[in-house]
Amino acid sequence: MSNDTTTRTKSAGVAPEKSDRTFWWWLSVWTPYTALMKLVTTSPRRQFVILAAFPILWVLTQHLGPMLQMLRVSLIDAYPVAPGVEQHFTLDNYARFFGERIFWQPFFRTLIFAGTLTFCTLILTFPVAYFLARHVSRKNQLLMLLLLLIPFWVGEIVRTYAIMILLGNTGAVNLVLKWFGLIDRPIPFMYTSFSMGIGIVYLTALYMLLPLYSALEKLPKSYGEAAADLGAGAWTRFRRVTLPLTLEGISSGCTLVFLISTGFYATPVLLGGPSTTVFSETIAGFFHVAGDEWPTGAAFATIMFVTAMLLTGIFQKLMYVLRKGDTK
Amino acid sequence: MTRGNRILLSCIYWAFVLYVFVPLMLMILMGFKDSKFIGFPIKSWTLDWYLGVFADAEVVSTLTYSVVIAVLSTLISVVVGTWIAVLLEGRKFLGRAAIFGLTILPALVPGIISAIAFRIYARLLGIEPGMGAIIWAHAVHNVPFVALVVMARLSTLPKSQIEAARDLGADPIIAFLRITFPYLIPAILGASIFCLLLSFDDFVRSFFLGGYEPTLPVLIFAKLRSGMSPEINAIATVALVLTAAIGIWAERFTRRANKDTNP
Incomplete structure (x- = not known):
């Protein structure tokens, strides 16, 4: 004690x-x-x-x-290594990528697709973020933002399915178009790059919206007013004041959306068709089989990862230079 | 001019709201259709599909399986993420930037690549595909989100409080448990709910690391590949209601917690 x-x-x-x-x-x-x-x-x-x-x-x-x-x-020739067999270092798995069109075509398709969708998402969500940050009272801002957040709590598969119902041949869009007498026969939206694009934008829009919103929200209203007093028109104000000061939000939103949209697997499988095969489907193909093709799949995944990182890195650097250049 | 602008922008906002809500509404609605075929128009209505969900043993066991995975992986992520945050926040040491970069790495890797990398690594570690592998992959993937949220909260903790506790004789562990930890609780709870939802909704990692037993998103995916049916609508709606309810509750909860501590 x-x-x-x-x-x-x-x-x-x-x-x-x-x-x-x-x-x-x-x-x-x-x-x-x-x-x-x-x-x-x-x-x-x-x-x-x-x-x-x-x-x-x-x-x-x-x-x-x-x-x-x-x-x-x-980088090895066989995996898993069979007992008693020596594994060899090889670059063949990477060489296979350049050798066959069915491999590199989906790769470039994915990059172009992700880039285009990122741009579309930016164009689509910028006015929404601008409206929320500029034209809505503080109290309503959170409520109206929350309203947009709710659907984004729902998972990837469920939302992809919802898009399937919207765009199918007997889906809501075709039904509405038929009601108005615009079409006689349903438009086949599904299994095209259009349906895939709609689906992916639906999944990623929030990752663009939130960085844009927080960048716009930080921007004092008086800046625009000052520019207006100095005689700047609406377009000039947007181009010379709002845009340069929200570049940081644009840059992080675009990076996020690009990285996320290159990584989708289920959405392209469900919404895309044979002519819209993306690289994630190609990679996944090597892992469905027993395992002897794993090295190739791993090589392809590495190519994808390095390219995505390089592209977003260059993009961020460019945006940074642009930002510094403008504030001088 | 400004007025016209404002009206135009508000139209765009509401159009966007429609874009995010209508597909889900239609999906819920379609679950009430009294027919095996998905599509409009809906001529007669039924509750059978929704009632069927809870009678279906497979769906119920899948739901339980998904929830158990979400809870266990969240527990791991929260402990590890908080620990990393405590190490990184407000401390300068050699290699801090590298550790921070590695901490957020899993959040930056695109979905399919992360799933493949986990699949390959699981074999190296000798983890068989199945529940353990999914829990592990979800836990690792969610650590960055916990670490970032907790670090943000930790940076607002006044250092003087810790110093006061230490001056009064508390050792580092007691100071952490009695000062730092209670201060972090709102952030930790918010991050946990985010992790729960991420894990519950995750498809790609569960798909590549799963054994024969599917999680809920994997089950819906498998059913979709063999054709659309109102049964899937009902299952998806259950998942939707569950996640949206947790999300809304968490949003309210974290806002109230923030209001309490930063008036």
């Missing part, structure tokens, strides 16, 4: 009355705990090592590990 008393006075400063002895007090006088604390707190250096060891280990093995292993598998 005397031992406890010394620990108590050291750790809690003042010994509390019996009625004030909380869980924390009991913890601070519990011998295994005090022993542990003595071990941990002897030096700031040790304290840091104990705090940092697990996160560093985690990000290296769990975040970086999968990507490195993918890279490694892409």
Whole structure:
């Protein structure tokens, strides 16, 4: 008991009355705990090592590990390695990509498609974000933003299915067009790049809307008023004031949407057709079979990842230069 | 001029609202159609498809499976993400930028590539496709979101509070548990709900890492590949109602929590 008393006075400063002895007090006088604390707190250096060891280990093995292993598998001739067989380093898996049209065509299609859709999403959501940030009172802003958030809580598959119902031959769009007498026969929207585009924009719009909204919301109204006082017209104000000051939001929104839309798998499978095969379907094809084609699949995934990262990196750099150039 | 602008912009906003809501509304509506074929017009109505969902043992067990995966993976993400956030926020050390970059890496990798990389790595680690593999992949994928949200919250904690606790004799662990952790609770809860939804809605990782038992999105996908039917509408609507309800509740909850602490 005397031992406890010394620990108590050291750790809690003042010994509390019996009625004030909380869980924390009991913890601070519990011998295994005090022993542990003595071990941990002897030096700031040790304290840091104990705090940092697990996160560093985690990000290296769990975040970086999968990507490195993918890279490694892409560079060997067979995976999994059969017992007794030596594995060889090879670049053949990468060479296969350039050799066949059915491989590189979906790749470029995906890039063009993702780029176009990113631009469309920007054009579509900019007025919405502008309206919310500029023309709506503070109180309604959150409500109206929340209204848009609700559908985005719903998953990828469910929303893709909803688009299938909207655009099918007996879908709502064709029904409405028929009512108005605009068409006699349903327009086959489905299984085209159009249906795929509508579906992907439907899935990604929020990732564009939120960065745009927060950039526009930060922009003081007085800037536009000042420009107007100096005689700038609506278009000039938009081009010379609003646009340059929201480039940061545009840049992060576009990066997010581009990266996300290159990674969709289920949506192109369900909404696209044979003429709109995207690269994620090509990659996935190598993983449906038993496993002997994994190195090729890994190589293709690596090509895709590196290209996507390079393109978004260059894009961000360009936007950065543009931003700095304009504020000078 | 400004007035005209305003009206035009508000029309665009409401058109956008229609664009995001109408497809889901139609999907819910179609679940009431008394026919096996999806499509308009709907001539007669029935509740059978919706009632059928809860009578279908496969759907119920899939739903449970998805929820269990979501909860377990969220628990892992929250612990790891908070730990990383505590390490990174407000501390300068060699390699901090690299650790931060690696922390957000899983959030940047496009879906299909992340699924493939996890599939390959799972084999290296000897994790069989199935529940464990899905939980692991979801947990790793969601860590960046927790870390970012918790770091944002942590950066607003006044340092003086920790110092005061330490001066009064609290050791680092007690200071964390009694000062830092309670302050982080709103952020941690918000991030958990976000992770729950991400995991519950995730298709691509569950698809490539799953065994024979499907999660709910994988089940809907499999059913869709063999043809559309009002049964799928009913299942999808259940998933929709569940996620939207949790999302709305979380939104209200986090807003109230923020109001309480930053008046």
